[in-house]
Amino acid sequence: MAQVEFKGVKKSYGNxxxxxxxxxxxxxxxxxxxxxxxxxxxxxxxxMVAGLEPIxxxxxxxxxxxVNKLEPKDRDxxxxxxxxxxxxxxxxxxxxxxxxxxxKMSEAxxxxxxxxxxxxxxxxxxxxxxPRQLSGGQRQRVAxxxxxxxxxxxxxxDEPLSNLDAKLRVDMRLEMQKLHQELKVTSLYVTHDQIxxxxxxxRMLVMNSGIIEQVGTPKEVYExxxxxxxxxxxxxxxxxxxxxxxxxxxxxxxxxxxxxxGEFPSTIDNGGRVxxxxxxxxxxxxxxxxxxxxxxxxxxxxxxxxAYAYGQFANYRVICRLDNxxxxxxxxxxxxSFDPMRVHWFDADTGKRI
Amino acid sequence: xxxxxxFDSKLLPYLLIAPQIAITLVFFFWPAGQxxxxxxxxxxxxxxxxxxxxxxxxxxxxNDDAYLESFKVTAIFSTAVSVLGLSLSLxxxxxxxxxxxxxxxxxxILIAPYAVAPAxxxxxxTFLMSPSLGLVTHWLSLVGVHWDHILDSKQALGLIIxxxxxxxxxxxxIFFLAGLQSIPKSLIEASSIDGASPMxxxxxxxxxxxxxxxxxxxxxxxxxxFFDTFAIVDASTKGGxxxxxxxxxxxxxxxxxxxxxxxxxxxxxxxxxxxxIGLTVVQFRYVERKVQY
Numbered sequence: 001m002a003q004v005e006f007k008g009v010k011k012s013y014g015n016x017x018x019x020x021x022x023x024x025x026x027x028x029x030x031x032x033x034x035x036x037x038x039x040x041x042x043x044x045x046x047x048m049v050a051g052l053e054p055i056x057x058x059x060x061x062x063x064x065x066x067v068n069k070l071e072p073k074d075r076d077x078x079x080x081x082x083x084x085x086x087x088x089x090x091x092x093x094x095x096x097x098x099x100x101x102x103x104k105m106s107e108a109x110x111x112x113x114x115x116x117x118x119x120x121x122x123x124x125x126x127x128x129x130x131p132r133q134l135s136g137g138q139r140q141r142v143a144x145x146x147x148x149x150x151x152x153x154x155x156x157x158d159e160p161l162s163n164l165d166a167k168l169r170v171d172m173r174l175e176m177q178k179l180h181q182e183l184k185v186t187s188l189y190v191t192h193d194q195i196x197x198x199x200x201x202x203r204m205l206v207m208n209s210g211i212i213e214q215v216g217t218p219k220e221v222y223e224x225x226x227x228x229x230x231x232x233x234x235x236x237x238x239x240x241x242x243x244x245x246x247x248x249x250x251x252x253x254x255x256x257x258x259x260x261x262g263e264f265p266s267t268i269d270n271g272g273r274v275x276x277x278x279x280x281x282x283x284x285x286x287x288x289x290x291x292x293x294x295x296x297x298x299x300x301x302x303x304x305x306x307a308y309a310y311g312q313f314a315n316y317r318v319i320c321r322l323d324n325x326x327x328x329x330x331x332x333x334x335x336x337s338f339d340p341m342r343v344h345w346f347d348a349d350t351g352k353r354i
Numbered sequence: 355x356x357x358x359x360x361f362d363s364k365l366l367p368y369l370l371i372a373p374q375i376a377i378t379l380v381f382f383f384w385p386a387g388q389x390x391x392x393x394x395x396x397x398x399x400x401x402x403x404x405x406x407x408x409x410x411x412x413x414x415x416x417n418d419d420a421y422l423e424s425f426k427v428t429a430i431f432s433t434a435v436s437v438l439g440l441s442l443s444l445x446x447x448x449x450x451x452x453x454x455x456x457x458x459x460x461x462x463i464l465i466a467p468y469a470v471a472p473a474x475x476x477x478x479x480t481f482l483m484s485p486s487l488g489l490v491t492h493w494l495s496l497v498g499v500h501w502d503h504i505l506d507s508k509q510a511l512g513l514i515i516x517x518x519x520x521x522x523x524x525x526x527x528i529f530f531l532a533g534l535q536s537i538p539k540s541l542i543e544a545s546s547i548d549g550a551s552p553m554x555x556x557x558x559x560x561x562x563x564x565x566x567x568x569x570x571x572x573x574x575x576x577x578x579x580f581f582d583t584f585a586i587v588d589a590s591t592k593g594g595x596x597x598x599x600x601x602x603x604x605x606x607x608x609x610x611x612x613x614x615x616x617x618x619x620x621x622x623x624x625x626x627x628x629x630x631i632g633l634t635v636v637q638f639r640y641v642e643r644k645v646q647y
Contacts, residue, residue: 050543051546051547052543052547071546072543072546072547073547073548073549073550077547079543079547081540081544082540083540085538085540085541085543087541087558087559088563089562089563089565098545098548098550098558099547099548102548146544146548
């Protein structure tokens with residue numbers, strides 16, 4: 001077990017910078033998830049920790065040692081790949097013991113470790129099969145097993161669940177959580193799936209085009225998104241955004257519609273341009289007289305326990321969570337309000353939280 | 355998934371494959387039948403009388419020391435061509451796979467020998483290694499090797515092996531390169547995290563994954579060495595000195611067309627035909643056993 005530190009880590013291909021300086025400390029035994037859209041540099045960052053991509057600036061420390069110049073095998077890490085990367089010509093047992101064999105561990109120790117990992121992952125009955133005789137979920141387990149037997153200082157996961165179907169993904173997610181609680185090994189996990197990020201991580205790191213937008217616990221990130229990007233990226237459906245300027249106690253949208261807000265943060269000057277964000281679940285259905293604004297329902301999405309009404313205010317799409325019992329229909333007018341404490345304010349120019 | 359086309363007319367499908375059938379009949383079954391027929395006949399030197407002798411030609415053949423010697427030469431030759439050709443081209447493919455800049459130039463250069471006709475290859479190497487004016491002979495003399503394949507039978511065998519390997523490397527190279535590129539990169543990365551050195555990575559991961567390709571190429575190279583090297587031999591050593599480089603296919607030609615022993619030569623080509631049928635069966639049977647990933 002170990003601490004992983006990033007000190008001004010940068011990556012560029014020729015003149016193109018893909019990671020613009022990452023500073024972060026991952027504590028011993030912590031599970032950190034890097035989440036972001038495809039192409040944001042999250043996999044590259046992980047591969048730099050693994051030693052599969054050279055680091056072009058800054059330093060990465062694992063367990064108090066700079067690993068920039070170390071080969072992957074000398075970094076004491078284990079990695080689970082998106083396509084599992086199992087050796088197709090080896091049995092499950094050989095796959096799991098290959099790394100140990102190379103490290104010249106004794107036969108007895110190897111089989112003890114493999115047996116232990118197989119028990120944890122319920123693979124014992126599959127040890128003599130080859131990967132092609134296994135289902136997707138089983139292959140995933142073997143890939144995890146190969147990482148576990150090594151007993152490394154750090155686990156690296158590169159979108160390990162994205163090749164599984166939806167149901168299996170939920171099961172494996174729960175198992176990963178259980179496994180982490182059991183083993184308590186420092187883990188770095190890359191995904192584009194925000195649910196995985198929210199459920200698995202002790203802390204999550206939201207990345208966008210090579211920049212860290214926010215680092216925090218899932219709760220912090222959800223409740224206090226540091227930027228418009230994070231607000232948009234985390235949460236389904238996405239947060240509603242209304243752009244406009246402050247006019248006294250009201251917000252005047254770019255299209256000229258006005259509605260009463262009440263309290264503004266003191267840092268927003270009268271006439272200052274801002275973006276107001278409010279999550280769909282924080283919009284309340286109120287009597288017409290108390291409404292701040294209203295929308296006409298264009299579409300309703302039923303997702304089991306909840307329903308989401310889609311409408312438009314000024315030029316902005318507004319999504320509102322409805323109680324299933326509301327009985328609202330397409331075409332109805334919804335008078336809406338929100339608690340001023342539950343809205344988020346973002347600087348219109350920088351996109352940063354105010 | 356299998357795609358089946360249904361024809362309304364019964365005649366049309368037969369009509370469509372008729373050209374292919376015609377070609378096979380004229381260029382394979384007819385000559386093969388002729389060879390079978392002739393292999394059981396004996397002719398006098400002037401072709402005036404033909405006698406049907408059943409399997410006498412074959413019996414004579416396998417009691418002939420020269421024929422058995424030719425078998426031995428062919429075995430050495432084809433094994434050497436296959437093993438040398440495969441290892442050299444695998445080495446080149448592994449190296450070419452690592453090149454990032456100017457890949458197409460390297461590949462084109464490596465593939466070029468395949469476009470050279472076998473007879474030209476024979477002539478080319480005869481010149482390069484000619485005892486009196488050869489360039490390679492000169493280099494060899496610098497390191498103290500005296501090269502004269504006109505007199506030395508081992509060196510003559512060496513010459514046709516080198517020429518045959520040189521021509522076949524391109525073909526092997528293309529297949530090995532394609533095989534290497536179809537190995538997922540993450541497997542190599544996983545093995546480097548597992549701690550395998552580049553050498554071990556090659557022998558533990560890459561080589562086993564290439565085994566279907568290697569096996570396929572081995573069979574193809576055997577067939578090539580057995581049957582397609584006639585022109586190389588004819589253009590360089592002509593089977594000599596003595597019979598040191600007289601491989602089976604060359605012997606068929608020598609005895610049939612030069613010695614005019616049509617029956618014996620036909621019997622030899624029937625033996626060769628059986629060998630190629632055997633190799634083809636092996637290829638169809640086992641090449642399909644592919645490693646899946």
